[in-house]
Amino acid sequence: MDAELLRVTGLTRYYGNRVGCRDVSFSLWPGEVLAIVGESGSGKSTLLSLLSGHLMPTRGEVSYRDRDGRWLSLAELSEADRRRLQRTDLGVVHQNPRDGLRMRVSAGGNIGERLMALGQRHYGRIRGSGLDWMERVELDPGRIDEHPSAFSGGMQQRLQIARNLVTSPRLVFMDEPTSGLDVSVQARLLDLLRHLVSSLGLAVVLVTHDLAVARILAHRMMVMRGGEVVETGLSDQVLDDPCHPYTQLLVSSILQA
Amino acid sequence: MSIPMISIRSLAKTFVLHTQGGTCIRAFDGVDLDVAAGECIALHGPSGAGKSSLLRSIYANYRPSAGSVVISHDGDGVDMTSALPRTILDVRRRSLGYVSQFLRVIPRVSCLDLVAERLTAMGVGLDEARDRAGRMLARLNIPERLWSLAPATFSGGEQQRINIARGFIRDYPILLLDEPTASLDGENRTTVVAMILEAKKRGAAVVGIFHDDDVRGRVADRCLQLNRPE
Incomplete structure (x- = not known):
């Protein structure tokens, strides 16, 4: 079998005396979508920041296997190497598209930015990628010169996704990517994400409090409470046969499908 | 004697309902079963005897409390009760088809694509996959x-036939069928019986729940009797 992409062992982060997350271990393989579910304050976002290298752990390790098959420890990389990795191999889709987009730059500029950061200078080619990616996320390429503020929330979210995927990352972190959207827009985005993830073979760590979203998008699920993982399994196992008291409470209170 | 496609030993499932005072519900226990290629086993027993729970446990949708479920996969045996999640998904994708009673799918996806995606997931081109999906849907009327x-607005019988199409579009070596004919009319029931018989003929091992005595009589080679545990 092929090798893992991400290996997480004993990952722990304290904020002073308070636990952000504690003793989280798991592996992620290429093409796998892992959902992290739990209520607010359960440690989901802390974990996501640790995994994406935006926050340093108190203990434990996040290792990432690069395109040459070398294992890199995220904490041991130099700042410059970590940033390069974040621009090439990793992506982050924020809940609020305003956190992930440059609102004063055109849609095309938003998509092209990561390409330019990687050294591409050919204007026509960057614009070509912009047009191509607008189409792939179902945005009208004719609006490439408009600013994101002229777009609806759902369109902004799709632009943010294009901006991340343009450099063909291998691992994308998504923080509640659909929760700020209307239900109908949400369904369309879910369908788009599902299609992109499977056609690009992306690995995804998805933070969500919406169990229905997790069921649709994620192969596996980790349930967190109070900073710790209380249950893991295939998404359908965790949702149809929850074993931990907290998961049972969560499933019986939220899921209506 | 050929190697069984499914081999179940001492399988048990107890649900512990923590939100309801820790009540324990025993779905089934002590189940042993071997299913050979080309054979169809009907799970039989009263409502609440654990038939669907057993089927879901074979599929590793439910996680059994004890025992083993070994599925023949790529010439090896995979114990679904202890396999890695990604191994279970691989077994499901290539070896183990499951037709559930209810259709649960993504909103907005057309029923043609819902059926075709079972083929594209295996590397079949989109045009050919849609073509074959169309023929399958036509056969199921x-x-x-x-x-x-998208099938969200379809009738119960139509949704069930989409489910059946998804289960039969590929030649899964093993098929699990949860009341596949429950809400079908006579003509469609006959079609589904024919499809099950064809699957057996090509060597599929089938485990199913069939409430209709006539259907069960035509497809099943033997019955596994389940009774409500005390």
């Missing part, structure tokens, strides 16, 4: 004008 629609 789903009119062509519905193919481009």
Whole structure:
């Protein structure tokens, strides 16, 4: 079998005396979508920041296997190497598209930015990628010169996704990517994400409090409470046969499908 | 003696309902079963005897409390009760088809694509996959004008036939069928019986729940009797 992409062992982060997350271990393989579910304050976002290298752990390790098959420890990389990795191999889709987009730059500029950061200078080619990616996320390429503020929330979210995927990352972190959207827009985005993830073979760590979203998008699920993982399994196992008291409470209170 | 496609030993499932005072519900226990290629086993027993729970445990949708479920996969045996999640998904994708009672799918995806995606996931090209999906839907009397629609608004019988199409579009070596004919009319029931018999003929091992005595009599080689545990 092929090798893992991400290996997480004993990952722990304290904020002073308070636990952000504690003793989280798991592996992620290429093409796998892992959902992290739990209520607010359960440690989901802390974990996501640790995994994406935006926050340093108190203990434990996040290792990432690069395109040459070398294992890199995220904490041991130099700042410059970590940033390069974040621009090439990793992506982050924020809940609020305003956190992930440059609102004063055109849609095309938003998509092209990561390409330019990687050294591409050919204007026509960057614009070509912009047009191509607008189409792939179902945005009208004719609006490439408009600013994101002229777009609806759902369109902004799709632009943010294009901006991340343009450099063909291998691992994308998504923080509640659909929760700020209307239900109908949400369904369309879910369908788009599902299609992109499977056609690009992306690995995804998805933070969500919406169990229905997790069921649709994620192969596996980790349930967190109070900073710790209380249950893991295939998404359908965790949702149809929850074993931990907290998961049972969560499933019986939220899921209506 | 050929190697069984499914081999179940001492399988038990107890649900512990923590939100309801820790009540324990025993779905089934002590189940042993071997299913050979080309054989069809009917799970039989009263309502609440654990038939669907057993089927879901074979599929590793439910996680059994004890025992083993070994599935023949790529010539090896995979114990679904202890396999890695990604191994379970691989077994499901290539070896183990499951037709559930209810259709649970993504909103907005057309029923043609819901069926075709079972083929594209295996590397079949989109055009060929849609073509074969269309023929399968036609055989199950789903009119062509519905193919481009998402099945959320379909009748129960139509949704069930989409489910059946998804289960039979590929030649899964093993098929699990949860009341596949429950909401079908006579003509469609006959089609589904024919499809089950064809699957057996090509060597599929089948485990199913069939409430209709006539259907069960025509497809099943033997019955596994389940009774409500004390």
